[in-house]
Amino acid sequence: QVQLVESGGDVVQPGTSLRLSCVASGFTFRTSAMHWVRQAPGKGLEWVATTSFDERTKYYADSVKGRFTIYRDNSKDTLYLQMSNVRADDTAIFYCVREIFDSWGQGTLVAVSS
Protein backbone atom coordinates (compact mmCIF):
# COMPACT_ATOMS: atom_id res chain seq x y z
CA GLN A 1 0.00 0.00 0.00
CA VAL A 2 1.01 3.62 -0.44
CA GLN A 3 3.14 4.91 2.39
CA LEU A 4 4.62 8.36 2.93
CA VAL A 5 6.91 8.87 5.91
CA GLU A 6 8.06 12.36 6.79
CA SER A 7 10.99 13.23 9.02
CA GLY A 8 13.20 16.17 9.88
CA GLY A 9 10.83 18.22 11.98
CA ASP A 10 12.42 19.93 14.98
CA VAL A 11 12.37 22.92 17.28
CA VAL A 12 14.45 25.65 15.64
CA GLN A 13 15.17 29.32 16.13
CA PRO A 14 13.89 32.05 13.83
CA GLY A 15 16.15 32.74 10.88
CA THR A 16 17.64 29.26 10.76
CA SER A 17 17.29 26.47 8.18
CA LEU A 18 15.77 23.01 8.25
CA ARG A 19 15.29 20.20 5.74
CA LEU A 20 12.27 17.92 5.75
CA SER A 21 12.29 14.53 4.05
CA CYS A 22 9.54 12.22 2.88
CA VAL A 23 10.26 8.63 1.89
CA ALA A 24 7.66 7.12 -0.42
CA SER A 25 6.77 3.50 -1.04
CA GLY A 26 3.99 1.42 -2.53
CA PHE A 27 3.67 3.38 -5.79
CA THR A 28 5.78 4.64 -8.69
CA PHE A 29 7.27 7.73 -7.08
CA ARG A 30 9.32 8.79 -10.11
CA THR A 31 6.18 9.40 -12.20
CA SER A 32 4.16 11.19 -9.51
CA ALA A 33 3.91 14.89 -8.76
CA MET A 34 4.25 15.57 -5.03
CA HIS A 35 3.19 18.27 -2.60
CA TRP A 36 3.90 19.66 0.82
CA VAL A 37 0.91 20.86 2.86
CA ARG A 38 1.12 22.32 6.37
CA GLN A 39 -1.21 22.94 9.28
CA ALA A 40 -0.44 25.40 12.04
CA PRO A 41 -1.62 24.42 15.54
CA GLY A 42 -5.39 24.69 15.73
CA LYS A 43 -5.59 26.11 12.19
CA GLY A 44 -6.64 24.92 8.75
CA LEU A 45 -4.71 23.33 5.92
CA GLU A 46 -2.31 25.42 3.85
CA TRP A 47 -0.75 24.22 0.62
CA VAL A 48 3.00 24.95 0.62
CA ALA A 49 4.66 23.66 -2.56
CA THR A 50 4.36 21.25 -5.49
CA THR A 51 6.88 19.63 -7.78
CA SER A 52 6.22 17.78 -11.00
CA PHE A 53 7.61 14.28 -11.34
CA ASP A 54 10.69 15.57 -13.16
CA GLU A 55 11.13 18.83 -11.19
CA ARG A 56 10.60 20.87 -14.36
CA THR A 57 7.61 22.58 -12.79
CA LYS A 58 7.45 23.83 -9.23
CA TYR A 59 4.84 25.95 -7.50
CA TYR A 60 5.10 27.72 -4.16
CA ALA A 61 2.67 29.49 -1.88
CA ASP A 62 3.38 33.21 -1.64
CA SER A 63 4.03 32.79 2.09
CA VAL A 64 7.10 30.61 1.45
CA LYS A 65 8.30 31.77 -1.95
CA GLY A 66 11.99 32.64 -1.87
CA ARG A 67 12.51 30.88 1.47
CA PHE A 68 11.49 27.25 0.83
CA THR A 69 12.63 24.92 -1.93
CA ILE A 70 10.92 21.68 -2.88
CA TYR A 71 13.01 19.03 -4.60
CA ARG A 72 13.21 15.29 -4.99
CA ASP A 73 15.55 12.37 -5.54
CA ASN A 74 13.72 9.83 -7.67
CA SER A 75 16.54 7.31 -7.22
CA LYS A 76 15.78 7.31 -3.50
CA ASP A 77 11.98 7.72 -3.70
CA THR A 78 12.38 10.76 -1.50
CA LEU A 79 10.82 14.22 -1.48
CA TYR A 80 12.44 17.13 0.33
CA LEU A 81 11.54 20.59 1.56
CA GLN A 82 14.47 22.87 2.28
CA MET A 83 13.30 25.59 4.64
CA SER A 84 15.41 28.72 5.07
CA ASN A 85 15.01 31.86 7.16
CA VAL A 86 12.17 30.27 9.08
CA ARG A 87 9.73 32.41 11.01
CA ALA A 88 7.44 31.85 13.96
CA ASP A 89 4.46 31.60 11.63
CA ASP A 90 6.09 28.62 9.90
CA THR A 91 5.30 26.57 13.02
CA ALA A 92 3.14 23.71 11.78
CA ILE A 93 2.77 20.05 11.03
CA PHE A 94 4.12 19.49 7.52
CA TYR A 95 2.51 16.74 5.44
CA CYS A 96 3.92 15.06 2.35
CA VAL A 97 1.11 14.37 -0.14
CA ARG A 98 0.88 12.34 -3.33
CA GLU A 99 -0.09 13.78 -6.71
CA ILE A 100 -3.90 13.78 -6.57
CA PHE A 101 -3.92 14.38 -2.81
CA ASP A 102 -5.13 10.84 -2.22
CA SER A 103 -2.35 9.78 0.12
CA TRP A 104 -0.91 11.75 3.03
CA GLY A 105 1.94 11.05 5.41
CA GLN A 106 1.52 11.25 9.15
CA GLY A 107 3.23 14.63 9.25
CA THR A 108 6.32 16.05 10.91
CA LEU A 109 6.20 18.95 13.37
CA VAL A 110 8.26 22.08 12.85
CA ALA A 111 8.31 24.53 15.75
CA VAL A 112 10.02 27.88 15.33
CA SER A 113 10.74 29.56 18.63
CA SER A 114 13.41 31.68 20.22
Added chain:
Amino acid sequence: QSVLTQSPSVSGAPGQRVTISCTGSSSNIGAGYDLHWFQQLPGTAPRLLIYANNHRPSGVPDRFSGSKAGTSASLVITGLQAEDEADYYCQSFDSRLSGYVFGTGTKVTVL
Protein backbone atom coordinates in the same frame (compact mmCIF):
# COMPACT_ATOMS: atom_id res chain seq x y z
CA GLN B 1 -6.49 34.31 4.09
CA SER B 2 -8.03 31.50 2.06
CA VAL B 3 -9.73 32.18 -1.26
CA LEU B 4 -12.20 29.34 -0.65
CA THR B 5 -14.75 30.19 2.01
CA GLN B 6 -16.60 27.63 4.10
CA SER B 7 -19.06 28.04 6.94
CA PRO B 8 -17.17 27.54 10.22
CA SER B 9 -19.45 24.89 11.62
CA VAL B 10 -22.51 22.75 11.00
CA SER B 11 -24.26 20.30 13.26
CA GLY B 12 -26.92 17.66 13.08
CA ALA B 13 -28.42 14.76 14.92
CA PRO B 14 -27.56 11.19 13.96
CA GLY B 15 -29.37 10.21 10.79
CA GLN B 16 -29.86 13.76 9.59
CA ARG B 17 -28.54 15.35 6.42
CA VAL B 18 -26.00 18.17 6.56
CA THR B 19 -24.56 20.31 3.80
CA ILE B 20 -21.16 21.99 3.77
CA SER B 21 -20.65 24.78 1.27
CA CYS B 22 -17.47 26.02 -0.37
CA THR B 23 -17.50 29.37 -2.15
CA GLY B 24 -14.74 30.37 -4.54
CA SER B 25 -14.33 32.60 -7.56
CA SER B 26 -13.74 32.67 -11.30
CA SER B 27 -10.04 31.90 -10.85
CA ASN B 28 -10.56 28.61 -9.04
CA ILE B 29 -13.87 26.73 -8.84
CA GLY B 30 -15.45 28.89 -11.53
CA ALA B 31 -12.51 28.30 -13.87
CA GLY B 32 -13.38 24.63 -14.06
CA TYR B 33 -10.64 23.25 -11.86
CA ASP B 34 -11.55 20.09 -10.00
CA LEU B 35 -12.82 20.47 -6.48
CA HIS B 36 -11.82 17.98 -3.80
CA TRP B 37 -13.04 17.41 -0.27
CA PHE B 38 -11.03 16.15 2.70
CA GLN B 39 -12.05 14.85 6.10
CA GLN B 40 -9.76 15.31 9.07
CA LEU B 41 -10.55 13.40 12.23
CA PRO B 42 -9.07 14.79 15.45
CA GLY B 43 -5.35 14.18 15.70
CA THR B 44 -5.01 12.53 12.30
CA ALA B 45 -3.87 13.43 8.81
CA PRO B 46 -6.49 14.55 6.29
CA ARG B 47 -8.17 11.91 4.15
CA LEU B 48 -9.43 12.39 0.59
CA LEU B 49 -13.20 12.12 0.74
CA ILE B 50 -14.39 13.35 -2.67
CA TYR B 51 -12.23 13.95 -5.73
CA ALA B 52 -12.95 15.67 -9.03
CA ASN B 53 -16.13 17.31 -7.73
CA ASN B 54 -18.27 14.23 -7.15
CA HIS B 55 -16.23 11.01 -7.10
CA ARG B 56 -15.65 8.88 -4.02
CA PRO B 57 -12.39 6.97 -3.53
CA SER B 58 -12.84 3.33 -2.67
CA GLY B 59 -13.71 2.87 0.97
CA VAL B 60 -15.61 6.13 1.34
CA PRO B 61 -19.25 5.49 2.29
CA ASP B 62 -21.88 6.55 -0.23
CA ARG B 63 -23.53 8.80 2.36
CA PHE B 64 -20.90 11.35 1.29
CA SER B 65 -21.58 13.15 -1.99
CA GLY B 66 -20.23 16.22 -3.73
CA SER B 67 -21.44 18.67 -6.31
CA LYS B 68 -20.22 21.82 -8.01
CA ALA B 69 -22.03 24.67 -9.73
CA GLY B 70 -20.58 27.95 -10.91
CA THR B 71 -18.15 29.26 -8.33
CA SER B 72 -19.42 27.11 -5.46
CA ALA B 73 -19.38 23.50 -4.36
CA SER B 74 -21.14 21.44 -1.73
CA LEU B 75 -20.49 18.35 0.32
CA VAL B 76 -23.56 16.52 1.59
CA ILE B 77 -23.57 13.95 4.34
CA THR B 78 -26.79 11.97 4.47
CA GLY B 79 -27.53 9.73 7.42
CA LEU B 80 -25.07 11.51 9.69
CA GLN B 81 -23.13 9.21 12.02
CA ALA B 82 -21.12 9.84 15.16
CA GLU B 83 -17.87 8.96 13.38
CA ASP B 84 -18.50 11.77 10.88
CA GLU B 85 -17.64 14.33 13.54
CA ALA B 86 -14.55 15.95 12.03
CA ASP B 87 -13.20 18.94 10.15
CA TYR B 88 -13.91 19.10 6.43
CA TYR B 89 -11.93 21.07 3.83
CA CYS B 90 -12.53 21.82 0.18
CA GLN B 91 -9.60 22.32 -2.19
CA SER B 92 -8.96 23.45 -5.74
CA PHE B 93 -6.35 25.09 -7.95
CA ASP B 94 -6.25 28.84 -8.44
CA SER B 95 -4.96 30.27 -11.71
CA ARG B 96 -4.43 33.76 -10.32
CA LEU B 97 -2.26 32.43 -7.49
CA SER B 98 -0.74 29.67 -9.64
CA GLY B 99 -1.15 27.27 -6.78
CA TYR B 100 -3.52 25.11 -4.80
CA VAL B 101 -5.93 26.54 -2.28
CA PHE B 102 -7.80 24.99 0.63
CA GLY B 103 -11.06 26.14 2.09
CA THR B 104 -11.24 27.67 5.55
CA GLY B 105 -12.62 24.43 6.97
CA THR B 106 -15.93 23.38 8.49
CA LYS B 107 -16.31 21.59 11.80
CA VAL B 108 -19.11 19.05 11.78
CA THR B 109 -20.63 18.25 15.15
CA VAL B 110 -22.94 15.31 15.70
CA LEU B 111 -25.45 16.22 18.39
